[in-house]
Amino acid sequence: MMKRKNLIKALLIAISMTAIGLIVGCTSGFAEPFDISNIYYSYTTVSDSNEKYIIITKHIVSQSDVKIPDTIYGIPVREIGDSVFAEDQLIKSVRFGKNVRHIGSNAFGKCTNLQSITFNVSMSDVGDYAFQECVSLQSVVLPDHLEKLGRGSFYGCQNLSEVSIPQEIKSIGGRAFGETAYLNSLSKETFVTVGDGILIAYNGNQSALKLPKTVKSISGAFAGNTSLEKVTMRSGVTAVGDMAFMGCSSLKEINIPSSVTEIGGNAFYGCATVEKLIIPDSVQYIGADAFTGCRAALFVREGSYAEKYCAENKLDCFANK
Numbered sequence: 001m002m003k004r005k006n007l008i009k010a011l012l013i014a015i016s017m018t019a020i021g022l023i024v025g026c027t028s029g030f031a032e033p034f035d036i037s038n039i040y041y042s043y044t045t046v047s048d049s050n051e052k053y054i055i056i057t058k059h060i061v062s063q064s065d066v067k068i069p070d071t072i073y074g075i076p077v078r079e080i081g082d083s084v085f086a087e088d089q090l091i092k093s094v095r096f097g098k099n100v101r102h103i104g105s106n107a108f109g110k111c112t113n114l115q116s117i118t119f120n121v122s123m124s125d126v127g128d129y130a131f132q133e134c135v136s137l138q139s140v141v142l143p144d145h146l147e148k149l150g151r152g153s154f155y156g157c158q159n160l161s162e163v164s165i166p167q168e169i170k171s172i173g174g175r176a177f178g179e180t181a182y183l184n185s186l187s188k189e190t191f192v193t194v195g196d197g198i199l200i201a202y203n204g205n206q207s208a209l210k211l212p213k214t215v216k217s218i219s220g221a222f223a224g225n226t227s228l229e230k231v232t233m234r235s236g237v238t239a240v241g242d243m244a245f246m247g248c249s250s251l252k253e254i255n256i257p258s259s260v261t262e263i264g265g266n267a268f269y270g271c272a273t274v275e276k277l278i279i280p281d282s283v284q285y286i287g288a289d290a291f292t293g294c295r296a297a298l299f300v301r302e303g304s305y306a307e308k309y310c311a312e313n314k315l316d317c318f319a320n321k
Helices: 002-024 305-312
Strands: 041-047 052-059 065-067 075-080 093-095 116-118 139-141 162-164 191-194 198-202 208-210 230-232 276-278 297-300 317-319
Touching: 297 305, 305 317
Parallel strands: 052 075, 065 093, 093 116, 139 162, 208 230, 276 297, 297 317
Antiparallel strands: 041 052, 191 198
């Protein structure tokens, strides 16, 4: 009788373990399952020339307090994949493990009850629209070593009123703080700069303007401005960033100084009235759709990065002698 009970118990355990394996996703798309007492995520293990690390690809069990682990089976958790926690209405707080470096696009988008985010000190970038429309967020302290904030990162977080941005941050995507109480609170400033001279908003109404000397890069600051006709950028500006002049339908004249090394995605999208753009040799990066809907004649130097970009994207360009 005892042997029969033990046999039944063993069978039940085996069935349970099989079920858990199916839930976790022990298939070729997964590296290995979590310890069965801590089944929260599916993940992928990646090996490159430097290290082995983990990317969390899906969350299985919803929690009000999300705690991303430092490691899984001793392997560091480096990334949160795209849309992993998107639209999870149960989440109220998120704490990132010490090894997380990157947060994917829309990772926590529309988590409308998310109130608290604790970043780790070594976080390097947050993906596009990572926390968009998290309407319960009221304050955010970005980590000191953050290098890049993706476009629309906190877009539509209507109640976000306090944001601490590290002085060393180099890149902020277009409309990262669009439609937030934080950005609205800065509306009295004509030129709103944060971090290392990043211009994120322009609240003036001039048709012609010269950028202040403090501006080193432009991030979505003029997007949708339909009255702007002429812009003069000073030497020292290094990036015409993401969405910088997108939708500036009246813009006719603008210079790009030789200090500029990159032109972000959608930078001149829809600028149909610009007549001429001279792309300096200093430019080494041009983002996707930078000139889509822009009818300007593009002048580039033969053999330059800009010439190659035009050829690859089938854009007409002219020799700049």
